[in-house]
Amino acid sequence: EVVLTQSPATLSLSPGERATLSCRASQSVANHLAWYQQKPGQAPRLLIYDASNRATGIPARFSGSGSGTDFTLTISSLEPEDFAVYFCQQRNTAPETFGQGTKVEVK
Amino acid sequence: QVRLQESGPGLVKPSETLSLTCSVSGDSIYNNYWGWFRQPPGKKLEWIGWIYSSGDVNYNPSLKSRVTISVDTSKDQYSLKLTSMSAADTAVYYCARYFNARSRHYVDVWGNGTTVSVSS
Numbered sequence: 756e757v758v759l760t761q762s763p764a765t766l767s768l769s770p771g772e773r774a775t776l777s778c779r780a781s782q783s784v785a786n787h788l789a790w791y792q793q794k795p796g797q798a799p800r801l802l803i804y805d806a807s808n809r810a811t812g813i814p815a816r817f818s819g820s821g822s823g824t825d826f827t828l829t830i831s832s833l834e835p836e837d838f839a840v841y842f843c844q845q846r847n848t849a850p851e852t853f854g855q856g857t858k859v860e861v862k
Numbered sequence: 863q864v865r866l867q868e869s870g871p872g873l874v875k876p877s878e879t880l881s882l883t884c885s886v887s888g889d890s891i892y893n894n895y896w897g898w899f900r901q902p903p904g905k906k907l908e909w910i911g912w913i914y915s916s917g918d919v920n921y922n923p924s925l926k927s928r929v930t931i932s933v934d935t936s937k938d939q940y941s942l943k944l945t946s947m948s949a950a951d952t953a954v955y956y957c958a959r960y961f962n963a964r965s966r967h968y969v970d971v972w973g974n975g976t977t978v979s980v981s982s
Binding site: 786787789797798799800801804805808810811842844846847849850851852853854855856 | 965972
């Protein structure tokens with residue numbers, strides 16, 4: 756199965772700063788990658804699908820890029836509500852798999 | 863607004879079968895893919911399987927021998943059965959809806975999750 760490795764494990768930033776999160780696949784997943792946000796005790800929220808398409812209602816400060824094995828989620832300017840865990844998911848090859856997550860915390 | 867709600871026991875004994883149900887509201891269960899996922903404490907999310915409204919299913923090979931997902935379109939519900947439960951199956955279990963992004967289907971709606979512990 757495809758292993759997704761996210762880095763860093765934790766990102767300590769201040770509101771207003773730019774966040775750059777990485778997701779690397781063990782083999783090519785083309786552009787069939789999604790990003791989710793999860794807050795404690797809540798269900799995940801879809802942010803990005805097909806590597807770069809924002810889901811409905813997602814603010815423009817969230818953007819995704821990449822293809823093949825290397826992907827990036829960028830939050831251009833962190834808002835207080837953006838501090839959460841972010842994880843990637845690939846839907847190119849069954850079984851679909853997830854990364855272990857990157858926690859974006861307040862510095 | 864689409865809402866998914868998991869229901870089932872919070873505690874299961876080792877070797878027993880877990881049965882969970884997901885109730886769908888705000889959307890038709892027809893012509894959609896519906897999935898089950900789980901997240902053990904401190905670990906990454908794991909896909910368990912999905913079902914299409916017609917009854918077609920696909921399971922994670924790592925769980926395939928123990929999993930059954932079924933749908934009841936008359937009740938707008940679908941269900942998960944996982945046999946031979948062990949401590950390794952302790953997790954938060956989520957039901958979810960896939961949406962058609964044309965290239966692939968992605969999960970866009972999740973239930974709130976239900977915590978299942980395995981203990982005697």
